[in-house]
Amino acid sequence: MDQERRYSEMTEHELNQEIASLREKARKAEQLGIVNEFAVLERKTLMAQAYLRNPADYESGGVYGIEGDPGVYFKVDYLNGVFAWGYRLGGNGGEEALPISLLAPDKKK
Numbered sequence: 001m002d003q004e005r006r007y008s009e010m011t012e013h014e015l016n017q018e019i020a021s022l023r024e025k026a027r028k029a030e031q032l033g034i035v036n037e038f039a040v041l042e043r044k045t046l047m048a049q050a051y052l053r054n055p056a057d058y059e060s061g062g063v064y065g066i067e068g069d070p071g072v073y074f075k076v077d078y079l080n081g082v083f084a085w086g087y088r089l090g091g092n093g094g095e096e097a098l099p100i101s102l103l104a105p106d107k108k109k
Contacts, residue, residue, distance in 0.1 A: 007051045049101035050082035065104035
């Protein structure tokens, strides 16, 4: 039986292979119109990508764009692993966590 490994235990090469596999599965699910499976695979891809980023590149108090959501910014209160906790500027002010793979690498000035 194949045991799944945690993304945190994988090497960069293994993560890149996993991302490619997830993208291929997501593409097939999208073609078949399986919306729920597609959404799950997209989220798994984002999580795997987060482990390829360095959390030290993100600062508490920093404001970053959100990938795939132009014009929307996220203010980071603190980081916990590969998750940035904070809130969306102009949003309802509720705290949320985003994988750092969703944060644009260039901080808003």
